[in-house]
Amino acid sequence: MTSFDAFLQVFATAWPVILAIDLSRYLVAAGVLAFILAVFQRTLAHRRIQPRRATAADLRREITFSLLTVLIFSLVGFGVFAGSRYGILHVYRGDLPTPGRLLLEISTIVVLHDAYFYWTHRAMHHRWLFRRFHRLHHLSRTPSPWAAYAFAPLEAIVEAGILPFAALLLPMHELTVLIFVTHMIVRNVIGHAGIELFPHWWLRVPLLRALTTTTHHDLHHAHGRYNYGLYFTWWDRWLGTTHPQYQQRFEALTQRRTIARFQEGQTKP
Ligand SMILES: [Zn+2]
Ligand SMILES: [Zn+2]
Numbered sequence: 001m002t003s004f005d006a007f008l009q010v011f012a013t014a015w016p017v018i019l020a021i022d023l024s025r026y027l028v029a030a031g032v033l034a035f036i037l038a039v040f041q042r043t044l045a046h047r048r049i050q051p052r053r054a055t056a057a058d059l060r061r062e063i064t065f066s067l068l069t070v071l072i073f074s075l076v077g078f079g080v081f082a083g084s085r086y087g088i089l090h091v092y093r094g095d096l097p098t099p100g101r102l103l104l105e106i107s108t109i110v111v112l113h114d115a116y117f118y119w120t121h122r123a124m125h126h127r128w129l130f131r132r133f134h135r136l137h138h139l140s141r142t143p144s145p146w147a148a149y150a151f152a153p154l155e156a157i158v159e160a161g162i163l164p165f166a167a168l169l170l171p172m173h174e175l176t177v178l179i180f181v182t183h184m185i186v187r188n189v190i191g192h193a194g195i196e197l198f199p200h201w202w203l204r205v206p207l208l209r210a211l212t213t214t215t216h217h218d219l220h221h222a223h224g225r226y227n228y229g230l231y232f233t234w235w236d237r238w239l240g241t242t243h244p245q246y247q248q249r250f251e252a253l254t255q256r257r258t259i260a261r262f263q264e265g266q267t268k269p
Contacts, residue, residue: 076164089164105171190214
């Protein structure tokens with residue numbers, strides 16, 4: 001058997017598993033959130049960020065391109081798996097790391113990904129790159145959870161790039177990778193929910209304020225500028241790219257029901 005045959009055999013065994021994991025985490029995360037939002041649509045109506053609704057054509061495009069992204073992610077994921085097998089990249093298997101080590105690996109890759117995302121995202125807003133890489137994602141002016149991976153193929157390659165980039169720099173257990181990609185899709189579908197899911201006091205707690213809310217990313221889709229961050233708000237704060245009305249919009253949205261109740265009480269005889 002040639003080394004190419006051996007490689008093909010590894011591909012035929014490992015890639016379908018990686019594809020199944022990537023596909024199911026997209027379908028489950030987006031599907032579960034879309035289901036919850038549909039079931040509670042009346043209860044959550046006051047938290048809808050934009051008056052416009054995503055159309056059926058929007059949803060079809062978001063799902064089609066997200067599935068294409070899943071395919072690209074699985075191929076890059078296989079590349080990371082093979083690269084680690086041949087000792088070029090550093091994803092290791094076997095005994096589980098200690099909880100402390102696992103936490104360190106996960107937090108390092110999350111912080112690294114946040115910086116990687118901010119800078120590649122800002123670069124893709126450059127006029128020349130925008131048309132080729134990022135325009136498709138912004139066709140979702142009113143995003144839905146299905147838009148989480150709605151990227152043009154070139155952008156999907158950039159987004160997938162974090163994994164080989166991180167695996168080149170840091171040793172990571174397979175479990176770290178699995179938790180990282182799960183966290184990634186969960187935060188992504190929440191960011192594209194179109195309905196603010198965070199409690200009204202979120203931005204008043206210094207530590208929590210550093211985590212992006214749905215309004216944060218929704219304002220990016222609605223205006224095409226500001227709020228380039230993914231998991232944390234700090235890059236936008238440091239670089240002065242936070243939407244000037246972010247906090248105001250968040251507070252107004254999350255307090256609507258309280259205000260309505262208060263007004264109701266005031267007008268009651
Ligand atoms: Zn953008
Ligand atoms: Zn988005």
